[in-house]
Amino acid sequence: MTLVADLRHYVDERGQLASMPGPALRVAAFLCAIVSWTSRAAGARERTNVWCRRPRRQPCRGEIVAAYGDQSADIVWECPVCGGNGLIHDWQGSRWDRRGEGGAPQLQSNGRSA
Numbered sequence: 001m002t003l004v005a006d007l008r009h010y011v012d013e014r015g016q017l018a019s020m021p022g023p024a025l026r027v028a029a030f031l032c033a034i035v036s037w038t039s040r041a042a043g044a045r046e047r048t049n050v051w052c053r054r055p056r057r058q059p060c061r062g063e064i065v066a067a068y069g070d071q072s073a074d075i076v077w078e079c080p081v082c083g084g085n086g087l088i089h090d091w092q093g094s095r096w097d098r099r100g101e102g103g104a105p106q107l108q109s110n111g112r113s114a
């Protein structure tokens with residue numbers, strides 16, 4: 001099952017993560033970390049340093065691989081361990097949009113478990 005997410009749904013009017021229940025917040029942080037990494041890498045398909053964390057699932061030890069989609073700048077991600085995958089759209093212009101910055105990302109959250 002593919003998790004399709006519109007990043008705008010997780011952001012408030014100030015561009016910050018919206019207030020939401022813990023589980024949703026963890027998913028939001030996970031998605032934002034993927035966006036941050038992938039946009040900085042200009043959509044190159046590579047490992048993101050973000051650990052797999054899907055809704056309603058046990059965390060797994062997979063490291064998310066992400067890239068821009070073939071037809072658009074939607075971000076397509078996949079866990080090579082459990083096969084979990086998703087698509088993130090409308091992330092452009094968010095504070096996690098790091099296109100053009102290059103280099104190693106400085107992530108708000110790297111998605112690792114506390």
Ligand SMILES: [Zn+2]
Nearest residue numbers: 052062079082
């Ligand atoms: Zn996984």
